[in-house]
Amino acid sequence: MKKRFLTAFLLASTLAFTQTAKFKIKYSEQLAVLIFLENLSENYPENVYKTEFIKSSYNTEKYKNLISEFDKLSFGYSYRFEEFPYGSKKSVQTEDLSKKNLIETENLTEFKIRSIGIIPNKTLNDLAEIISEFTPIYKELIYNPNKEKFEKQLQEIIKYSDENHIENYFETGLRFYNSSWDNSVPFVAAFYPLPNSKGFTAQSFCNNFISAVQTDLKSYKDLFSVMLHETYHIIYDEQSLKVKTEINNYFKANKSKCSNYAYLLMNEVLATALGNGYVYAALDGKIDSRDWYYKKYINLMAKQIYPLVKEYIDQKKSIDQNFIDNYIKSYEVNFPNWINELDNIMTYRYVISENENDLKVINKMFRYRSKTEYENKITENSIEKMQQTPLTKVIVISKNSNEILKLLKHKFSELKNWKPNGDKEFADKILLNDKSQLILLNQKKSTIESLINSIK
Template sequence: MKINIVIKYLFFFLTLQTFGQNASFKIKYSEQLAVFVFLENLSEYYPDNVFKTEFQKSKYNIEKYKNIISKFEQLSISYSFRFEDFPYGSKKTMQTQDILKKNLIETDNLNDFKIRSAGMIPNKTLSDLGECISEFTPIYNELIYNPNKEKFEKQLDEIQKYSNDHKIEDYFKTGLVFYNSSWDSSIPFEAAFYPLPNSKGFTASAFCNNFVSAIQTDLKSHKDLFSVMMHETYHIIYDEQSLEVKTEIDTYFKANKSKCSNYAYQLLNEVLATVLGNGYVYEKLDGKLDAGEWYNNKYINLMAKKIYPLAKEYIDQKRPIDKNFIDQYIQIYETNFPDWINELDNIMTYRYVITENEKDFKTINKLFRYRSRTEYEDQITESSIEKMKQIPLTKMVIISKDSKEKIRLLKNKFKELKNWKANPDKEFADKILLEDKSQLIILNQKKSDLEALIKMIK
């Protein structure tokens, strides 16, 4: 039997002064989104977390609710499409799951959510999603929200006050100028928070016109929260650059003669968000630069710190990114980190893999967990190689049968392989830098497992 309840939606919001041209900035709590995130964290595919711990020790850890969790995690709600007219990788692929979360934040009840989301995913799937959220709303409130309600509401009050006192909206304007981007004033920027009990950290993401973050109920450092918040927001501002600006930046990178220009380009989005959010914003809020790591990734962290003086000069002078900035950025990359274009942990973050063994994809994901852009194909054909050739990602081809024919196809497609000597009867792992300045990795697998073969790459 369904539990019919009256749900009281609590919205805490703050309208700050303005972004750009009078765009409002709102901070709120969205119960619908919080329950959706709660269900995600209860999935068996998610690692252990505080939500899963509270549920597993509760009276609701029974077959009925386990079946709902299983039903939720099997829902197909993630579809995507690219903005094909933009240079590859310069604009985020649109994800239906992001829009569903946006609609959860911006609607007051599940019926409005379903009406707004109709047509985005199949109606049956949308209905099932609504039922899962409805069933788990009272469970979420009993286990998570209500026990932390007083502390969480106090946190929201403090976050609102901190936003006012430090004029956080000004940092949005700073990003618009630096990225040479724009924002429609009629579209509010909404930040949704939800409580994260018994935790020393917080999570954050951004999409569309939304920022989402779990916050620990005893959060002390608002400068950390807001520097991360602006980091994620800067990804949105970068994404909203016009086609003209995106094309110009793409042209600057491709025209640069450095062998490092492609991989420097792949790193750009995350590096700039780190520079502005974890560098510039943090320094403004704290009075000094963060002496620790700015990002939990060696390549992003070190590059962000190296280009910070250059970026800060542009920010202080209210100058947008231009050709001079891009050229200096690439030069800093090549001067300080010339070997990065050969380090697999770096270049496999941006990968296009073709193999005829589907299990190889799992091995690749296990070996290179951090990934920004991935493309996978399960057939080594002339057309799949041609498609891969057009994309400026690291290209990995894993040959495990018909080696002579597959090698012939590769040599026909890549002029850089004209003088390449490969014995189809022997196992090898070769890496070649292509004209587009991406690495082509060719693995001819005979007896070794894939992990061992990858370790042979020089």
């Protein structure tokens, strides 16, 4: 259990976005322990949590077995909002809902009651039991050694929010995105300590923002610009079906060959331009001269479109067709080759391959991915499903080449004059009428990696 005086203090510390909507900052021990467990997983790279655990007296078979059991728990299910244009609204993730319920309940019994039906009961009970087992370990190894620093930081974070009227930036986002928010629903930000670290992590979902905070953090400009960046993803996601459909139609009506990939990039670009650009400049008094995002495509496009974003904010205007057309033009004029760069277009991919190892290779080659779909059979049905998406389409042919190539020529009108030799290896890239790239790999002896690298 977290200290009651801290909980009471934090729950009482709120900021009003409007007269009724609230912005809450708190520490959630239950969430922190879940994050701790995730970082102890064998699938995670080396990190401070793992280091502290390995050198502790808890590094025993009992607890290592519990970590293995945690790794096996499957509580990540999802479902889409089918009526919205593809990719315009985030799918519901049961893992996010589980984290939300950990944040918003005070004990594991409440968490289980609220979470029944989201994931299987056996999984839910096992998850709660493992969190319970690791709570005293987390407190001893991570929280208590950093307790004084972290609790002081939380008070400073709340004070910083109050003094800088962070709620105003939320309202700015609502207006710019032409979105809405139910004022009776609080926006809850949950922080947890991250000792011996130079950076911090952040994630948003539902009405929540979560972030680790390095215990020696002194300046909060970066933290709040990232927090608002993540908040803008939620505001974008909450646009109405009408607004989402209008924006989707603006992109489809635009004649630029870059419009599809500009659209796929837009969510992250706008959140970066607003959060890391506009909010940071407002908090610091000047534009951040550093990179705004670690991925070059997002960083460069966000900086390119920033003047237009600021113009709309200053004029209290919402995204409209003029904004979309200028956004696409900016992409096409300044970065015309991006639609051919694999590091960019493979961020959004739909892969069909009958060899499961191909998917592993592609994931290793292109670790950064935003939207991905996979199929393990090349059939008329799987091709039709692929064609319903705006994603980069990758089809790996490793057997029955001539038969499959005949099927592909039938299904893709753009291939009617294409004359491949199914008996020879090749790697082709074709821009389709929906302005997505189709990548065809006919594999004989070469590795998938070498075939992909041969694409010009």
